[in-house]
Amino acid sequence: NAGVTQTPKFRILKIGQSMTLQCTQDMNHNYMYWYRQDPGMGLKLIYYSVGAGITDKGEVPNGYNVSRSTTEDFPLRLELAAPSQTSVYFCASRRSQGVSGANVLTFGAGSRLTVL
């Protein structure tokens, strides 16, 4: 059981380049999330999805796009990379939004992106 898998772990981009951060989970979770983590700033929600075919913006969506064609995969797309997008990106998932001791966010190990 791999949980949430993110690729790549590290990437350096030049300004204006595009790339996709991959995220896949094998827990059959309906809800998936993308966060970015900047030093001293905690985790900011970029986009989330409540199921295949449904996505919604979070707190900081500008410069990013997502898609959710399957339950397992939730890729994050950067179209025109900017230095402000230098960050560590975390994908997370959970089964539902109900109150339950087992219904917790499971995070991937993160993808560190540097835009020069």
Add this chain to the structure above:
Amino acid sequence: QQQVKQSPQSLIVQKGGISIINCAYENTAFDYFPWYQQFPGKGPALLIAIRPDVSEKKEGRFTISFNKSAKQFSLHIMDSQPGDSATYFCAAPISSGSARQLTFGSGTQLTVLP
């Protein structure tokens, strides 16, 4: 924008001491309030969580105290150990768009000295 204010930003404690981290939140969805622990190079992992209808929850050396009227909750680590050195995040659920979301605090970097 929903705010979750966490303090202190950093904390240094001697081995065996008590570590206390505080969080304050604004209006929130009635759900649960988690604390996440993050080691360098890793993603956050759930440490302990509390439902808002109880005032305290204890799991081993970790305790959450919850004050609903004050909209505050705190994490207490008893007998702190060097292995507890990590970044801790509190979070509060909000209702927005099509799902409840977790809004995270800015994190507390805990260092436990041997």
